[in-house]
Amino acid sequence: MAHGVINRFRQDLITGAFVFHPLPPVDGSRMAAAGWRFPSRLRRGLRWAPHTIVCGLAAFVFLVTAGSTYSDGTIGTLLSLIFGLLISTPIALTLFRPVGAFWLSVAVLVLGMLISLAAPFGNSYDGYGAVTNILVMTLVVLRTRPRLALEMWLVSVVVGTVVAVPSGEVDRALGPLAVVSGILLITAAAIRAWRQERQHVVETETVTAEERSRRTLLEERATIARELHDVVAHHMSVIAIQAEAAPYRVKDTPPELATSFATIRENAVAALTELRRILGVVRSEDPDAFADAAPEAPQPTLADLESLLGSVRGAGLTVEAVVTGAARPLPQGVELSAYRIVQEALSNTLRHAPGAEARVEISYVLGGLGLRIVNGAPSRLAKPSPGAGHGLLGMRERVQMLGGEMTAEPTEDGGFEVAAFIPVAATAGEAA
Incomplete structure (x- = not known):
């Protein structure tokens, strides 16, 4: 000593x-x-x-x-x-x-x-x-x-x-x-x-705080990966089924063409297996309050928006939805991300602005899809939220993944506004 x-x-x-x-x-x-x-x-x-x-x-x-x-x-x-x-x-x-x-x-x-x-x-x-x-x-x-x-x-x-x-x-x-x-x-x-x-x-x-933010970002990316896995798996399954059925649609199919279709099907099945092996582990076992009850259910799109609005109205939120432009089918990843952004914004309104009214605006334009979710000032104090408080981070991650832009800021009347634009390539018919 x-x-x-x-x-x-x-x-x-x-x-x-x-x-x-x-x-x-x-x-x-x-x-x-x-x-x-x-x-x-x-x-x-x-x-x-x-x-x-x-x-x-x-x-x-x-x-x-x-x-x-x-x-x-x-x-x-x-x-x-x-x-x-x-x-x-x-x-x-x-x-x-x-x-x-x-x-x-x-x-x-x-x-x-x-x-x-x-x-x-x-x-x-x-x-x-x-x-x-x-x-x-x-x-x-x-x-x-x-x-x-x-x-x-x-x-x-x-x-x-x-x-x-x-x-x-x-x-x-x-x-x-x-x-x-x-x-x-x-x-x-x-x-x-x-x-x-x-x-x-x-x-x-x-x-x-940095670790919490990083963990939240990784969790959001895992959720996005799970959803993209479902989207890609759906399309790959369609490719595999079409490739398997194609030889039977043509009489006297040439052997070379049958071999090509068989190769396409084998590659599609192999890609599906690889997707399930790598990304299947990120499936969430605890969906949030607005997610589908069945984990194997199809991923939601903007066609399911009325069901989402009905759920939040049942929770006590007065919400109005306005759609401008000619509604058209969009890529499934865009539909899913738009649905999740609206879902998260309305969920934040319920948590942080009790008693406020909300408005959802969806604009179909030539170059993509515009979203605007705005709520007014709360009529009473919000209860402390048990969440991590990084919902905006997840929304930004989704928009950036699709090459879009997003803003989230308070409004002059004490409310909050989330605005996003997701670019979508014009189809041949739209370009014409």
Whole structure:
């Protein structure tokens, strides 16, 4: 145990004691997170506030020391100026080499005590050395680790005692130095420990939020993959069935054509098997409140929109649906994504805007499909939602997957609006 204590002491106060370790400026994002709102120019200046305070403290100590420790004569004045410079240097040095500044403050403490013992006019030098030593130890603890407080306190007390023993003034050396420095170092260590714990909590919350967002995104992508699996599997099944039946539709089918149809069917069946093997595991066992009850049921399309609106109306939401343009069949992936976007937007209205009215607008245009879901202001406070709160993330993922664009923002009347456009390639008939 003693060997471990010695090793820790050597690592903390001896190894790399004078390594360059500058104090970084205050992080602007931390000031914003703490709720501090300042103009940009003032915020840039506040980033260097700790450096300014420490340098100002060092200058103040120099002026006070040089102005109050001199005595009559040129030698005394010169000694006071030199000692003032020596006693203020460790304070400024804590900005760049904190542990080295501590050892320099110990040397200043010893020098001040020796001058006070040897010179008749140097009775105040030991006091200023002790003050500098305490200030430096406090700054070092605030900059480094709390455990350095005990180690530096022991070193200072032991060194002060050893120097004071020949003069027989051990009590005078130990009293103010031990008690005052002990109180200040305990306070500084507690502040440093609190800051470290707070920083750890903030980092943990940030990582947790990122992990939650990433997990929600992965879950939404898994849901999309499951739905796309169903869409692709349906079309591949049709291809396989058509390829198997095609040779029987033609009399005296050439062997080459029959072989081609057989190859098409085999490839379609192999693709179906691969799809089920890779994507079948992402099927959800817990559909949400608006999903189909049977997991094997066909994926919903915009033709099922009235059923969805009936469900949300039964849940207490007043909703109006408006369809503009000539309704036409769209690719199944577009139909499914549009249905899910409307479903999620109405679900968010039920959760976050109780008592509000909603409006669903579906626009069939030449270049694609436009969606707009808007709700008014809630008439009462919403209950806390148990969900992850990332429904908008899933909607954006669906729209981006299809190459579309989406906006989601509050309205001027206190409601919320979700607008999306999903491009759809025009068919030959539409282009004509």
